[in-house]
Amino acid sequence: DIVMTQTPLSLSVTPGQPASISCKSSQSLLHSDGKTYLYWYLQKPGQSPQLLIYEVSSRFSGVPDRFSGSGSGTDFTLKISRVEAEDVGVYYCMQGMHVITFGQGTRLEIK
């Protein structure tokens, strides 16, 4: 199975400041179809996970443009340009190359 490793595991950010989360996979997520199957999710307290980014850098419907994804191969990053109070929760990266696997999660809190 592909192992996903996130850093850091927790973040404390002042509103209006940027935040960045790294995700590394144990194997390349570049598929033979040319797509890279890396996703970013946010799970707000008491809620189901919500998709933020699919295929490395495409924002899902309704996701604010302060969220952006980048990377290739095995190294990926989620950036929030200006953190807002509603961004609190746990962020997960997920790979979809074969059976899905998730990173450990990164807890974001507001200072």
Next chain:
Amino acid sequence: EVQLVESGGGLVQPGGSLRLSCAASGFTFSTYSMNWVRQAPGKGLEWVSYISSSSTSIYYADSVKGRFTISRDNAKNSLYLQMNSLTAEDTAVYFCASPKGGYWGQGTLVTVSS
């Protein structure tokens, strides 16, 4: 509007069985592969099982292989998870999901305890 609604969770004794169901609506269920994902209390997300759109491909996490069975009924727009030989380590919220499409249910809590 896409909806995935899980049911069938509850309290069960160690060694017991439960059958989870997931009712899908708002999208063409029969064309989507589906998964069960679980989350133990205070823990992260753990993939449990996968079934392709036509049920021809099925996979399980090692932690549930031989004990859990995934199935679907496309005529009823429904996904199922039969869980046998349950242990305390299976205590979790179980989500029905098609994660690549961003579709998740609200989850159903399974508690294994005597």
